[in-house]
Amino acid sequence: xxxxxxxxxxxxxxxxxxxxxxxxxxxxxxxxxxxxxxxxxxxxxxxxxxxxxxxxxxxxxxxxxxxxxxxxxxxxxxxxxxxxxxxxxxxxxxxxxxxxxxxxxxxxxxxxxxxxxxxxxxxxxxxxxxxxxxxxxxxxxxxxxxxxxxxxxxxxxxxxxxxxxxxxxxxxxxxxxxxxxxxxxxxxxxxxxxxxxxxxxxxxxxxxxxxxxxxxxxxxxxxxxxxxxxxxxxxxxxxxxxxxxxxxxxxxxxxxxxxxxxxxxxxxxxxxxxxxxxxxxxxxxxxxxxxxxxxxxxxxxxxxxxxxxxxxxxxxxxxxxxxxxxxxxxxxxxxxxxxxxxxxxxxxxxxxxxxxxxxxxxxxxxxxxxxxxxxxxxxxxxxxxxxxxxxxxxxxxxxxxxxxxxxxxxxxxxxxxxxx
Amino acid sequence: xxxxxxxxxxxxxxxxxxxxxxxxxxxxxxxxxxxxxxxxxxxxxxxxxxxxxxxxxxxxxxxxxxxxxxxxxxxxxxxxxxxxxxxxxxxxxxxxxxxxxxxxxxxxxxxxxxxxxxxxxxxxxxxxxxxxxxxxxxxxxxxxxxxxxxxxxxxxxxxxxxxxxxxxxxxxxxxxxxxxxxxxxxxxxxxxxxxxxxxxxxxxxxxxxxxxxxxxxxxxxxxxxxxxxxxxxxxxxxxxxxxxxxxxxxxxxxxxxxxxxxxxxxxxxxxxxxxxxxxxxxxxxxxxxxxxxxxxxxxxxxxxxxxxxxxxxxxxxxxxxxxxxxxxxxxxxxxxxxxxxxxxxxxxxxxxxxxxxxxxxxxxxxxxxxxxxxxxxxxxxxxxxxxxxxxxxxxxxxxxxxxxxxxxxxxxxxxxxxxx
Numbered sequence: 001x002x003x004x005x006x007x008x009x010x011x012x013x014x015x016x017x018x019x020x021x022x023x024x025x026x027x028x029x030x031x032x033x034x035x036x037x038x039x040x041x042x043x044x045x046x047x048x049x050x051x052x053x054x055x056x057x058x059x060x061x062x063x064x065x066x067x068x069x070x071x072x073x074x075x076x077x078x079x080x081x082x083x084x085x086x087x088x089x090x091x092x093x094x095x096x097x098x099x100x101x102x103x104x105x106x107x108x109x110x111x112x113x114x115x116x117x118x119x120x121x122x123x124x125x126x127x128x129x130x131x132x133x134x135x136x137x138x139x140x141x142x143x144x145x146x147x148x149x150x151x152x153x154x155x156x157x158x159x160x161x162x163x164x165x166x167x168x169x170x171x172x173x174x175x176x177x178x179x180x181x182x183x184x185x186x187x188x189x190x191x192x193x194x195x196x197x198x199x200x201x202x203x204x205x206x207x208x209x210x211x212x213x214x215x216x217x218x219x220x221x222x223x224x225x226x227x228x229x230x231x232x233x234x235x236x237x238x239x240x241x242x243x244x245x246x247x248x249x250x251x252x253x254x255x256x257x258x259x260x261x262x263x264x265x266x267x268x269x270x271x272x273x274x275x276x277x278x279x280x281x282x283x284x285x286x287x288x289x290x291x292x293x294x295x296x297x298x299x300x301x302x303x304x305x306x307x308x309x310x311x312x313x314x315x316x317x318x319x320x321x322x323x324x325x326x327x328x329x330x331x332x333x334x335x336x337x338x339x340x341x342x343x344x345x346x347x348x349x350x351x352x353x354x355x356x357x358x359x360x361x362x363x364x365x366x367x368x369x370x371x372x373x374x375x376x377x378x379x380x381x382x383x384x385x386x387x388x389x390x391x392x393x394x395x396x397x398x399x400x401x402x403x404x405x406x407x408x409x410x411x412x413x414x415x416x417x418x419x420x
Numbered sequence: 421x422x423x424x425x426x427x428x429x430x431x432x433x434x435x436x437x438x439x440x441x442x443x444x445x446x447x448x449x450x451x452x453x454x455x456x457x458x459x460x461x462x463x464x465x466x467x468x469x470x471x472x473x474x475x476x477x478x479x480x481x482x483x484x485x486x487x488x489x490x491x492x493x494x495x496x497x498x499x500x501x502x503x504x505x506x507x508x509x510x511x512x513x514x515x516x517x518x519x520x521x522x523x524x525x526x527x528x529x530x531x532x533x534x535x536x537x538x539x540x541x542x543x544x545x546x547x548x549x550x551x552x553x554x555x556x557x558x559x560x561x562x563x564x565x566x567x568x569x570x571x572x573x574x575x576x577x578x579x580x581x582x583x584x585x586x587x588x589x590x591x592x593x594x595x596x597x598x599x600x601x602x603x604x605x606x607x608x609x610x611x612x613x614x615x616x617x618x619x620x621x622x623x624x625x626x627x628x629x630x631x632x633x634x635x636x637x638x639x640x641x642x643x644x645x646x647x648x649x650x651x652x653x654x655x656x657x658x659x660x661x662x663x664x665x666x667x668x669x670x671x672x673x674x675x676x677x678x679x680x681x682x683x684x685x686x687x688x689x690x691x692x693x694x695x696x697x698x699x700x701x702x703x704x705x706x707x708x709x710x711x712x713x714x715x716x717x718x719x720x721x722x723x724x725x726x727x728x729x730x731x732x733x734x735x736x737x738x739x740x741x742x743x744x745x746x747x748x749x750x751x752x753x754x755x756x757x758x759x760x761x762x763x764x765x766x767x768x769x770x771x772x773x774x775x776x777x778x779x780x781x782x783x784x785x786x787x788x789x790x791x792x793x794x795x796x797x798x799x800x801x802x803x804x805x806x807x808x809x810x811x812x813x814x815x816x817x818x819x820x821x822x823x824x825x826x827x828x829x830x831x832x833x834x835x836x837x838x839x840x
Contacts, residue, residue, distance in 0.1 A: 414791030
C-alpha cells in the first residue's frame, strides 16, 4: 500500500515527460534559448526565496552527521546563484546540435543518404544534494531537445523545488511544455529503483555522484546508463622527456586538485631518467605534503613508503601518489592498460614516435601529450559544457558535451526508386 | 562438475582474445587486409573439405524437425562459398576506420583537441546456424581492429570449424594472432549464459538471430548489446503524394521480400486520397496474394479483413498488410511513434514541408522520402557492409557499418600547459 503513492507520482511524471518530448523535438533553438533566459530571470527574481529555501535545507542538514564537503556542496548563497545563472548563459551560448545533417552521399541505387542529429527523448538524472546541478543538468537536456526527469538528493529538496519552479515558469513563458523539466518530489528510495527500470519511458540515465550510486544504477538499470566510474590516471615520464616539463606536469597533475577524477594517481617513470628526476620531484611533492608510495626500484633513488599491489588500482582522491619505475614505453603502456581505469593518461616526451605509440595503444578515453591529466574536463577541452565524463566505450566516451544527449537518425531522400 | 569444461574453454578463449586485441589494435590496414585475403584463399583451397563438413551438418539437421528456411540458411554449396569469398573481398575493399582523427580544435588553454577512431577490443557474436556469418562477421571485426568470439548455432558446427580454421590460417600467414578469430566449440547453452556476463573481457555483444535470442541476451547481458528488435515499418501516403509513386512504392515495400525487417507492415493513407488510391492498390496487392487487413474507414473504399488493435503492432514477415486511413500528416506521425518499432518509416509526398516535418518528428532510426522501406540495409545505404541494424538510439542507430564496431577517444596534444 505504502508504495502506491510514489509509484503513481512516477507514472504521472513519466507520462508528462512523454508528452513534453514531442513538442521539444520540434522546438527551435531560439525558443529553447528563450526558455532558458526566462528561467534564469525567474531565478534572479526569486533569489531571496531560493536562499531561504536553501537555509531550510542547510538547517535540516546540520542536524545530520554529514561531511563538511557534503554541506559545502549543498549551500547556495547569492554569489553561487550568480554562478548558476552564468552557467545557464553558457548553455544558451552553445550551438544547438539538433537538426544538423551530416554531409550526404548518394547510395548505389541513386538516393541521398545522410544522418540528422535528434534528441534522445527523455533523460533521467540522479544526483547528489547539489542544487546547482538542477539548473545545469536541466538546461543541457532542454538545449538538446530532451525532456528530463530529475531525482536530486533529499537534503537539497527545498532548494531544488524553487529552481524547478523557476525553470518551469521560464518554459511556460516561452510557450514550451512546463513538464519538459520535472523534479521527483517524493524522496522514497523505491522511486529510484523503479525509475531505473522504465526503459520504455526514459531513454538515458545519468547518475552523477559517488561510485556506489553509479554502480547500483548501472547494475540494476534496464535503461542505458552514461557511466562515469573512477579516474585512476597516469602520467608517464618517458626517457625522452623534457625534464622541466616532466617536473611541472607531474606536480600540477597531482596537486591542482586532489578530489577530481582527472588527478594523477600513479606516476610511471622510465628507468633511464629515474635517477635524475625522482629526487627533484620528491623535493617538490614534499613541499605540497604529498605522500609518496614507491615500488621497490623507486627506493634506489628516493625514500618513500613501499607501494603494494593495491596502490596501482586505487583512486586516492587525496595527497597520495603511487610511483612505479618502468623499463620502457611498452612497460608503461602495459601497466596503464592493466591497472588504469580507462579515464585519462598522459605521456611526457619529446619523441613523437613514442607519443604516437602511446596514443594508439593506451586504451583510455583521453590520451594526452605533455599535459597534466587534470585537464580532463569538457570545458577545458572546449566542448562548452559537460554532461559528465564517460568511462564507457560505447555512445559517448570521455568528457560528454551536448552531443552525448543526442542520437543520429538516417535521413533517406529518394525519387521513387524501387528495390529489385 | 559438468559445467567445468565449458567454462574453462570460455576462460581460455577470453584470455586469448585479450592477448590478440593488443596486437590487432596496432595492426595496419594492409596487414588486416592480407589476413582476410589469405583467409579467403584458404577457404577456396578447402572448398571440398568445407562442402563435406556442411554435408555432415545437413545430414544431422535432416534428422531434426527443422523448418525449410532454417535448413536453407544452413546449406553451403560451391556457389554459396563463392558468395562468402566475394563477401570477404567486399570487406577488404572497405576503408579502414581505425586511427582516423577528426578535425582538431584548439582548447581555451591552447592545446590541441581531436578524436581518434579506435577498436572496441573484443566483440562477441551470437548467431543462428548460418555458416556464412562466421566468415562475414569475423571479417568485419578484424577489419575494425577487434578480436571476436563467435558462438554459432550448433547445427552449423562442422561447417563453422572449417571456416574458423581457414580464417585462422590466414591470420597466421599475415603474422597476426591466430586467436583474433575464435569459435566457441562447446555447444553447452551454459556457455552463452556465461559469455554474456563477461563484461571485463567482451566489449560488445551482437546477437544475430530471432527476437527471442535478442531478448534473452539483452535482458541478461552485463555487456552492451547491439540490439536489433523487430521492424514494424510504415509507408505513409500523404495527400500530396504522386499517385504513381505511391502505388509502386507501396507494392515494392510489401512484396520485395516478406521476411526482411525493412518490409512495410502497415500502410497509412491520408483520407484525402484514400478513395482514389485504395482500389488501385487492392488490384495490385491481390495480384501478389497479399492479405489486407484494413481499419473501419478502409471498408468504405475496399473490402478487406477488419484489422484489430494487434495488427498495428505486429511484424507479420508474411504477405499480410495492415491498412489505416489517417486524417492527416500529424495523425500519421502520431500513429508511427505510438505503434512502430523505431526501425524505418517512409512518406510518399510531393510537399517538401510535409516531408521535413515527417523527417523531424518520426522517431525512427531511418526516415525515408518517396522510397520503399525495404531499402533499409547497410549495403543499400552505401555503407559498404552491415554488422546489423540497430533499433537502439545509443551508440549506433539504424544500419551499422564498420564504425559501429569502433569507438572514439580524445587525443590531446599539449606543449607543457599547466592548469591553474
